[in-house]
Amino acid sequence: MEFKKQKMLPFLLTLVVILADQVSKSFIVSRWPREGTFIKDVFGNDFLWIIHVRNKAIAFSIGDGLPDQLRALLFIILPLIVIGVLLVYYFKTDEFTLLQRWVVAGIVGGGLGNLIDRIWRPDGVVDFISVNVYGFLGFARWPTFNIADSSVVVCGILLVLSMLFINSKSARKESL
Numbered sequence: 471m472e473f474k475k476q477k478m479l480p481f482l483l484t485l486v487v488i489l490a491d492q493v494s495k496s497f498i499v500s501r502w503p504r505e506g507t508f509i510k511d512v513f514g515n516d517f518l519w520i521i522h523v524r525n526k527a528i529a530f531s532i533g534d535g536l537p538d539q540l541r542a543l544l545f546i547i548l549p550l551i552v553i554g555v556l557l558v559y560y561f562k563t564d565e566f567t568l569l570q571r572w573v574v575a576g577i578v579g580g581g582l583g584n585l586i587d588r589i590w591r592p593d594g595v596v597d598f599i600s601v602n603v604y605g606f607l608g609f610a611r612w613p614t615f616n617i618a619d620s621s622v623v624v625c626g627i628l629l630v631l632s633m634l635f636i637n638s639k640s641a642r643k644e645s646l
Contacts, residue, residue: 546585
């Protein structure tokens with residue numbers, strides 16, 4: 471019973487990410503004009519902008535020129551399969567540490583947040599956070615993103631780092 475609770479509890483983060491993502495996107499859609507007609511410079515120093523854009527592709531607008539049916543297959547069906555496989559592995563294995571269980575839940579929440587947009591928003595995923603990265607990797611501004619994107623990226627990085635630097639067997643014993 472306790473072990474099942476430890477596997478289920480992290481999915482509170484999944485719900486929080488989905489709710490925060492969808493509420494923020496709903497706010498932007500209902501109150502913010504689209505496509506650069508209105509940019510809010512949050513701190514007044516050109517670092518953080520709020521801007522309403524739509525993305526029918528994935529990160530960095532990859533796949534933007536694909537036909538609609540192929541985009542649906544690649545950006546809806548494939549992510550559903552990946553999330554499904556991840557969840558099956560998550561529940562069938564005892565290999566994840568406590569930290570890894572939480573970051574997997576964050577990845578699932580972010581993935582589902584963007585899938586909701588891909589399925590129910592015909593104009594594409596709502597992105598609204600634009601950050602000045604001062605030329606990092608050749609970008610003046612990082613491609614516009616949202617809370618779901620942030621959750622997938624941050625949790626993905628944490629998952630990789632935890633797999634590289636945490637001895638999973640000793641960490642798992644400590645978390646139990």
